Amino acid sequence: MKYTGRIILLFLSIMVSIIESFSEPTNLWSILEAVTFAAIAATLGWVYDKAVFYKHKVEMSEISLQNIFKSSPEPIIVYQDEKIVLVNDKFEELIQLSSTELIGKSIFHYILPEYHPTFKRRLEEMCEGKRSLERIELKIYTHQYNILDIEIASAPFVYNDKPAVEVFMRDVTKRNKLEEALRKNEELYRFITVNTTDLISYLNPNGHYEYLSPSCECLLDFNQEEMLGRNLFEYLHPDEIEKVKTLLIEADTELDFASFSHRIKKKDGTYIWVETNARTIRKNSRDLEGIVAVSRDITERIEREKKLHETNVMLRFISNMDGLTGIPNRRYFEEKLQEEWNRTKRSTLPFSAIMIDIDYFKKYNDFNGHLAGDDCLRQIAIALKETLKRPADFAARYGGEEFVILLPETDKKGAAHIADLLQANVKKLNLPYIATKKEPIVSISLGCATLVPDEKMRPDDLIQLADIELYQAKKSRHNQFFLNQLSHLA
Known part of the structure; x- marks a missing residue:
């Protein structure tokens, strides 16, 4: 109970006063002595109750800390006096070492040397009582000397009545690799689309251009702004509109890839032959989201093939x-x-x-x-x-x-x-x-x-x-x- 100490001592002091009243005559002095004794007993009870309260609070805090450590999905360590004093099982899995092998070691044993200054500055800020929500990234070694990308957040707190730093970690190795791969892909895609002589385009399901590579100006004399938002059929040769319409209808349901040759209009109204490879982009529901197309000028090839065909016809005629x-x-x-x-x-x-x-x-x-x-x-x-x-x-x-x-x-x-x-x-x-x-x-x-x-x-x-x-x-x-x-x- 919250007032247990005070009640017990006050009760004892009252009992002592009653016993003394039987052995001595009651006077003003004895009354003052009994009141003073009761007051001292109440004070001592209050001190006892506070000591019990704070002890219980500390025990509850330690239990809460242990529960947080155990239930956290991320690795956590407590760093105190330049050494690790507490770790959770997620950190053990991350480093591939047990807590007995980690406790007492310096965290700098596991951080790559080039990141030591960054972590030291963070520890100094924590020791000065500064709090920061900013996360920093480090690279650490595992027991097998694998290198992981770690994102950390930290906060100062008191552990075992002494200042300490709680460090929360998140393994971002896979995320960083994916981001790096995405960055490289974006750079490669940007390089290809800017420098290729082929026309790269993206069309929505209705056949409107939503993207065209800069090569459209070299190929068709139209710049990107002139063609964006316009429909593909505005540029197709009339003889090929039905063929492309059929392909778009098939793409809306089942067609994933198509390769075909057709004529496309230039700014001066003339037509060139292009070979287009088109692939559909679909949503998770398999509904058509758009079409990526790569078109290459094959006018010279068509002319050569036409001349070759004519030559072959003539040679066959001559041979026959x-x-x-x-x-x-x-x-x-x-x-x-x-x-x-x-x-x-x-x-x-x-x-x-x-x-x-x-x-x-x-x-x-x-x-x-x-x-x-x-x-x-x-x-x-x-x-x-x-x-x-x-x-x-x-x-x-x-x-x-x-x-x-x-x-x-x-x-x-x-x-x-x-x-x-x-x-x-x-x-x-x-x-x-x-x-x-x-x-x-x-x-x-x-x-x-x-x-x-x-x-x-x-x-x-x-x-x-x-x-x-x-x-x-x-x-x-x-x-x-x-x-x-x-x-x-x-």
């Missing part, structure tokens, strides 16, 4: 054409034969071929010379080609004075009709064997064949059959055609 007659050569013929054979085989339609040979061409060369012979080949090649009217019909020089005609989806009757036209058109050229005479004129012999392609036959079977018919035509009589071993005189 006979240099003398200007119609397809045998190489191109073999490709076309395979292609048309496969197509007619799928459709189970008839496929016809006509082999053609100029009659007595060696004699013509001997009479008129090779230049005239070349001209004769050219005129006949043109006549053969112009006889064919359907896009799928094909004429080629097979070799020497031989030509070949492919007639997809054509039966025997159709092939015979074409053979008649070919002979008639060659006759119309009226090319005499001897320039001074009108007879005989140059004529051709033909061999026709028709097959319905199937898995048992090959394309060469058709040509071999037509070649046999040609041989029969030339053997029997020139200036005629044979159709599947049935002779037809011209």
Whole structure:
């Protein structure tokens, strides 16, 4: 109880006074003596009660301090007389040493030397009674000599009736590493965006520019301020707006990355080709937050590819054409034969071929010379080609004075009709064997064949059959055609 000492001593003094009143007569002096004795007893009781009160308060303070140490999520030490006198378990975990190994040591054993002056100044301020909420950062060693970044706060207080400093610590090693990595990334990003020749942009989900790198001025002649807040579609070529709209719709739901080529408008109204790599930025809810795009000028590459394509087309054309007659050569013929054979085989339609040979061409060369012979080949090649009217019909020089005609989806009757036209058109050229005479004129012999392609036959079977018919035509009589071993005189 709060007044226990005073009550007990006062009660004792009253009892002594009552006992004395039985042995001595009561007078003024005895009354004054009893009052004085009671007052002294009350004073001594009060002193006793105060001593008990302060002792209890100290005990409670120590218990509270111990509870704070134990419950604190951060490391704490008490520093007194230049040594550690108390630590909590979090500090033990941080330094990787037990309290028995830490108590009595100087904190400077664990602080890197370059931070000693900073910590000494803080201790001096605490000893002078100064209080500061400012945190300072230090680097400390652990038992394994790992170096940690520590942020500390401190406050002066009394421990065991003596001045001491309570030091609160926080391990900020990971935070500092993250901040350093972020700083480096920001510097790298800033360097890239400022110095790259590619256009780096950030668009909101509606396609409006929220950021553009300075390179937009070099690439498009627009400065950043002119394009910020404007919509991407204002700069796209009309032919590519739908394609980009589709990509934006897909980006709003599932598309995370896209790479595509498109045209974009410059300030002078002209367009350049760019290759854009775009990646979506999403919120935790997976909703679209924005799009980061990197665009590179590929106009020169597109032009080179276009010229290369044109060159390749020209080279392919040259490689497929006979240099003398200007119609397809045998190489191109073999490709076309395979292609048309496969197509007619799928459709189970008839496929016809006509082999053609100029009659007595060696004699013509001997009479008129090779230049005239070349001209004769050219005129006949043109006549053969112009006889064919359907896009799928094909004429080629097979070799020497031989030509070949492919007639997809054509039966025997159709092939015979074409053979008649070919002979008639060659006759119309009226090319005499001897320039001074009108007879005989140059004529051709033909061999026709028709097959319905199937898995048992090959394309060469058709040509071999037509070649046999040609041989029969030339053997029997020139200036005629044979159709599947049935002779037809011209």
